[in-house]
Amino acid sequence: MCHSVDGRPPASPVVTGEVVEHGHLEITADDGNRLNAYRATPTVPNGRNVVILPDVRGLHPFYEALAHRFAEAGFHTMVIDFYGRSAGTLPRDDSFDPMTHMALLEAPHVDADVAAAVVRLREEHPGPVFTVGFCLGGGHSWRQAATELDLAGAIGFYGPPRFFGDATTTLSAPLLMLLAGDDVATPQAEFQALAAGFDEAGKEYEMHVYDGAPHSFFDVAFRDWERECADAWQRILSFTSRNGGEAA
Structure with a gap:
């Protein structure tokens, strides 16, 4: 797992x-999939x-808490679930085995679900x-920066390149x-x-490696990496401000 049971985002x-409003909701992708999501709305x-x-x-719960952290920083935020197709939308307990469902997850599934969340956010809160x-x-x-979602940018923490695939040539938004x-x-x-491919294709990206940091360091449980967590946040805020257009 990427985080401990008691892990929480910085x-x-x-x-x-x-956070003025938060809670679970169900959204529907264009392929008919119904998926769980969680949103948090900022007061400012x-x-x-x-x-x-x-x-x-x-x-x-780690990502529900992260939605609150983003909303506290001013972002209208939505978290999606990956497993509506294989696990449904009913509540899950500790017996849930995500690895079984990840084996059934395909890139087009993720694309459709992200698109549903993007459409919902834009309908309610126009902006980047x-x-x-x-x-x-x-x-x-x-990889979402290579889809037709017209994103302002795409950010990823320690994302295995195999999930990005061969999308370099169609990238149309900057990456962090x-x-x-x-x-x-x-x-x-x-x-x-992966970065060498971006360079060869002339794509816009920023890559920062936190020397010595473990996988999933973005967690208050990793107390030795508080400075790195703060730096990562600053980079996110700077990246979204620079690429957020007039709304920034």
Whole structure:
């Protein structure tokens, strides 16, 4: 798993307000899939929207808490679940085995579900949309910048390049890559090869490697990496501000 059972996301170093509304909802993708989602609404919006793509666990309390952290920083935020097609939308307990369902997950499934979340956010809160993903969701988040969603940018933490696939040539939005220097899940050579492809294709991206940081360091449970977590937040805020257009 990407985070411990008691793991929770660090707060943004810039907090503009509180969360005025939050809760679960069900949305429907164009292919008919019904999926669970969770949204958090800021009291002081910054004009930008975020769709969070979680790790292998899908819609987990860690990411519901992260939606609050983004809303506190001003973002209208929605987290999606990956497993509506195979696990349905009923509540899950500790017996849920995400690895079984991840084996059934395909890139077009993720694309359709992200698109449903983006459409819902834009209908309710017009403005630039960014994706932010972690591990499994990190690779898929970067790949969303190669879809037809017209994203303002795509952010990913330690996302295995295999989930990005061969989407380099169709990238149309900038990427932010936040990587763990001591990532046991993905060799650094794979990230370097991915970045080399971006360079060759002339694509816009930022890649920052936190030397020595473990996979899933973006967690208050990793107390030795508080400075890196704060830096990652600052990079997210800067990236979304620069690429958020007039709404920033």
